[in-house]
Amino acid sequence: xxxxxxxxxxxxxxxxxxxxxxxxxxxxxxxxxxxxxxxxxxxxxxxxxxxxxxxxxxxxxxxxxxxxxxxxxxxxxxxxxxxxxxxxxxxxxxxxxxxxxxxxxxxxxxxxxxxxxxxxxxxxxxxxxxxxxxxxxxxxxxxxxxxxxxxxxxxxxxxxxxxxxxxxxxxxxxxxxxxxxxxxxxxxxxxxxxxxxxxxxxxxxxxxxxxxxxxxxxxxxxxxxxxxxxxxxxxxxxxxxxxxxxxxxxxxxxxxxxxxxxxxxxxxxxxxxxxxxxxxxxxxxxx
Amino acid sequence: xxxxxxxxxxxxxxxxxxxxxxxxxxxxxxxxxxxxxxxxxxxxxxxxxxxxxxxxxxxxxxxxxxxxxxxxxxxxxxxxxxxxxxxxxxxxxxxxxxxxxxxxxxxxxxxxxxxxxxxxxxxxxxxxxxxxxxxxxxxxxxxxxxxxxxxxxxxxxxxxxxxxxxxxxxxxxxxxxxxxxxxxxxxxxxxxxxxxxxxxxxxxxxxxxxxxxxxxxxxxxxxxxxxxxxxxxxxxxxxxxxxxxxxxxxxxxxxxxxxxxxxxxxxxxxxxxxxxxxxxxxxxxxxxxxxxxxxxxxxxxxxxxxxxxxxxxxxxxxxxxxxxxxxxxxxxxxxxxxxxxxxxxxxxxxxxxxxxxxxxxxxxxxxxxxxxxxxxxxxxxxxxxxxxxxxx
Ligand SMILES: Cc1cc2nc3c(=O)[nH]c(=O)nc-3n(C[C@H](O)[C@H](O)[C@H](O)COP(=O)(O)OP(=O)(O)OC[C@H]3O[C@@H](n4cnc5c(N)ncnc54)[C@H](O)[C@@H]3O)c2cc1C
Ligand code: SF4
Ligand code: SF4
Ligand code: FES
Numbered sequence: 001x002x003x004x005x006x007x008x009x010x011x012x013x014x015x016x017x018x019x020x021x022x023x024x025x026x027x028x029x030x031x032x033x034x035x036x037x038x039x040x041x042x043x044x045x046x047x048x049x050x051x052x053x054x055x056x057x058x059x060x061x062x063x064x065x066x067x068x069x070x071x072x073x074x075x076x077x078x079x080x081x082x083x084x085x086x087x088x089x090x091x092x093x094x095x096x097x098x099x100x101x102x103x104x105x106x107x108x109x110x111x112x113x114x115x116x117x118x119x120x121x122x123x124x125x126x127x128x129x130x131x132x133x134x135x136x137x138x139x140x141x142x143x144x145x146x147x148x149x150x151x152x153x154x155x156x157x158x159x160x161x162x163x164x165x166x167x168x169x170x171x172x173x174x175x176x177x178x179x180x181x182x183x184x185x186x187x188x189x190x191x192x193x194x195x196x197x198x199x200x201x202x203x204x205x206x207x208x209x210x211x212x213x214x215x216x217x218x219x220x221x222x223x224x225x226x227x228x229x230x231x232x233x234x235x236x237x238x239x240x241x242x243x244x245x246x247x248x249x250x251x252x253x254x255x256x257x258x259x260x261x262x263x264x265x266x267x268x269x270x271x272x273x274x275x276x277x278x279x280x281x282x283x284x285x286x287x
Numbered sequence: 288x289x290x291x292x293x294x295x296x297x298x299x300x301x302x303x304x305x306x307x308x309x310x311x312x313x314x315x316x317x318x319x320x321x322x323x324x325x326x327x328x329x330x331x332x333x334x335x336x337x338x339x340x341x342x343x344x345x346x347x348x349x350x351x352x353x354x355x356x357x358x359x360x361x362x363x364x365x366x367x368x369x370x371x372x373x374x375x376x377x378x379x380x381x382x383x384x385x386x387x388x389x390x391x392x393x394x395x396x397x398x399x400x401x402x403x404x405x406x407x408x409x410x411x412x413x414x415x416x417x418x419x420x421x422x423x424x425x426x427x428x429x430x431x432x433x434x435x436x437x438x439x440x441x442x443x444x445x446x447x448x449x450x451x452x453x454x455x456x457x458x459x460x461x462x463x464x465x466x467x468x469x470x471x472x473x474x475x476x477x478x479x480x481x482x483x484x485x486x487x488x489x490x491x492x493x494x495x496x497x498x499x500x501x502x503x504x505x506x507x508x509x510x511x512x513x514x515x516x517x518x519x520x521x522x523x524x525x526x527x528x529x530x531x532x533x534x535x536x537x538x539x540x541x542x543x544x545x546x547x548x549x550x551x552x553x554x555x556x557x558x559x560x561x562x563x564x565x566x567x568x569x570x571x572x573x574x575x576x577x578x579x580x581x582x583x584x585x586x587x588x589x590x591x592x593x594x595x596x597x598x599x600x601x602x603x604x605x606x607x608x609x610x611x612x613x614x615x616x617x618x619x620x621x622x623x624x625x626x627x628x629x630x631x632x633x634x635x636x637x638x639x640x641x642x643x644x645x646x647x648x649x650x651x652x653x654x655x656x657x658x659x660x661x662x663x664x665x666x667x668x669x670x671x672x673x674x675x676x677x678x679x
Contacts, residue, residue, distance in 0.1 A: 015388075015401050015402075015437055016434045016435075016436075016437075017387045017388065017590075017592075018387075018388050018399050018401050019388075019399055020399075021396075021397045021398065021399065023395075042396070042397070059390075059590075061390060061392055061397060061581070061585075061588055062390070062579055062580070062581025062585065062588035063579060063581075064577075064579050065577065065579075065590075087606040087607075088606055100395055101395065102395060102396065102397040103397070104390070104397065104399060246605060247603065247605065247610065248602065248603055248604050248605050248610075250575065250576055250577050250595075251575070251577075253432075253434040254428075254432050254434065255428070255429065255434075255436060255573070255575065256574060256575045256576065256577075256592075256595070257573060257574030257575070257595075257597065258574065258576070258595075258602060258603070260597075260620070260624065260628070262623075262628055263627075263628040263631035263632060265632070268432070268433075280544070281547070284547055284548075285616070286610060286611045286612065286613060286615075286616030286619075287547070287610075287616075287620075
């Protein structure tokens with residue numbers, strides 16, 4: 001029998017499905033199909049706090065709403081950023097918007113990268129494609145508290161050199177002596193002098209101590225599958241590998257059912273999971 | 288024998304003559320409730336607003352089996368002599384379509400206009416034990432987490448629930464297996480058991496809450512004799528013994544978690560039409576999608592939330608395709624969710640054994656049969672699981 005729940009008086013809480021109008025302050029084109037927005041609540045700058053890895057639901061007037069990770073620096077509490085790849089109806093409509101336009105924002109939602117729990121350890125970040133966007137706040141936070149961590153390694157794979165996200169920032173990070181940055185592309189023209197090959201090929205030689213490392217992984221599901229396999233081969237334990245999962249989302253608060261992944265709701269239990277929590281279904285077809 | 292109002296307390300048993308049931312309906316209407324209950328429409332018993340006890344399907348019953356539902360006359364005038372039909376109460380608490388908000392655009396300004404919670408107070412008359420459990424399950428979905436659904440909360444909070452214990456088991460019922468019926472155990476304001484014996488027709492009443500006792504106390508009741516109490520109790524326990532179907536739920540989560548690749552999923556996929564009937568009639572299925580509309584001026588937009596089903600292709604769509612594109616994967620999602628992952632999510636099964644999904648399946652797929660097949664054809668219980676199959 002289902003245990004009964006006390007039905008309490010309605011709380012005067014804000015309607016969780018109602019967005020807050022936010023204004024685009026700046027648009028930056030990252031690649032041919034990817035752009036970054038800097039946003040602020042439309043009624044003026046207000047404190048906006050989030051944890052690296054969390055996402056917002058962005059509503060385009062009359063078109064629809066999509067989950068997009070927050071890609072800005074968590075230290076910036078005046079504005080927040082999103083980096084979006086235009087792939088379909090809503091994200092293409094988003095690309096048409098300009099500075100000054102207003103959209104609806106709900107959030108932040110979901111679990112965060114385990115930045116605190118990683119203190120004292122090496123941190124390996126593996127990103128594929130747009131997957132670098134939700135990892136950017138994590139890297140900002142790690143660098144802001146650099147002394148608390150061992151080695152920090154960023155391994156990033158993009159399809160072609162033209163698809164590399166945040167190239168200037170990557171260049172700046174690469175120049176830091178306390179951060180190891182390696183970038184690879186799946187295929188390239190002759191002008192590219194960097195690595196060619198999938199991102200997993202960077203893992204075997206990456207400089208970190210597996211017994212004392214935490215891995216943060218975000219990218220397409222197949223990429224994460226091979227990445228996790230390589231990281232485990234290097235000896236990182238399943239509970240110290242963290243993956244960010246993606247499913248269709250219509251509410252972000254556990255009501256619509258769309259984001260179910262086995263027993264988990266990706267919107268509230270995820271999107272970031274320690275790998276051992278999803279291991280039994282990870283890679284199973286059509287779950 | 289007519290009687291004056293009798294003050295009853297919670298869990299007192301008292302007798303209400305069948306011809307006085309209408310007073311209960313009228314009292315609730317006077318208290319501002321919209322009374323919703325079973326009525327006969329287009330060959331089925333459905334839930335609609337009742338103006339009086341006249342609207343109840345007196346003298347009707349149903350015949351149900353996989354893919355079959357038929358009304359037929361009873362030999363008596365019983366008011367609740369049938370099992371559950373195609374409707375469930377969820378449509379009144381978690382409506383099929385709900386506007387979430389309206390948005391207004393004015394130059395570079397956008398404004399979001401919230402919905403005001405509905406004012407109507409509902410009283411449900413004739414809620415079966417399985418359905419009380421289904422309501423308790425949806426409460427966990429919409430009220431049990433850190434975020435509460437405000438619309439659901441306001442509708443739910445104003446509900447007055449009148450349970451009716453089942454004295455006939457429907458052809459597809461298996462509540463006894465799910466421990467959800469046929470007797471209403473909790474979660475009601477008033478519970479009724481309809482009794483017809485030696486020419487008498489009355490209801491054994493019991494209040495489950497103080498407000499239930501208050502409402503009952505305004506009715507012409509008589510104290511129940513111990514013989515009457517016994518007759519009513521026997522009728523309900525007989526129903527439990529007459530369940531048409533059973534489901535063995537021992538170790539059911541593990542059964543599903545170790546059988547993601549069971550060949551039975553291919554077998555059921557050949558029969559399943561992915562029509563989504565089962566999820567729509569199911570009293571616990573809660574999934575929704577959203578729809579956006581904008582008017583021609585582009586200045587006004589609305590966002591609506593509508594029932595959805597994990598049997599649609601769109602349900603699991605992410606850029607590039609649907610995660611669950613095969614009907615095998617979609618049937619597996621539905622049954623695994625109902626009977627296994629629901630427990631992890633909400634601490635209760637997602638199935639109350641009401642049998643609707645069996646009755647309303649055009650292919651007569653029967654989940655009790657599917658569970659049996661998973662048990663029999665699967666790896667023997669206790670056998671070493673294949674591969675990594677620990678529960679997440
Ligand atoms: C937690 C999370 C974080 C994300 N972060 C980012 C990010 O930072 N940057 C980025 O570019 N993309 C991100 N995505 C993916 C992004 O949400 C989809 O690309 C987007 O929803 C596609 O919508 P569309 O209408 O343009 O595409 P269409 O293909 O036209 O899709 C139509 C509808 O399907 C649903 N849908 C389609 N694809 C997805 C998807 N991948 N995930 C969820 N729902 C989908 C949406 O409801 C969408 O409105 C994230 C997804 C999730 C779940
Ligand atoms: S799964 Fe079927 S039997 Fe179980 S509650 Fe839903 S409709 Fe009723
Ligand atoms: S069975 Fe399907 S439609 Fe029903 S609640 Fe689960 S996911 Fe939603
Ligand atoms: S996105 Fe709706 S339940 Fe997770």
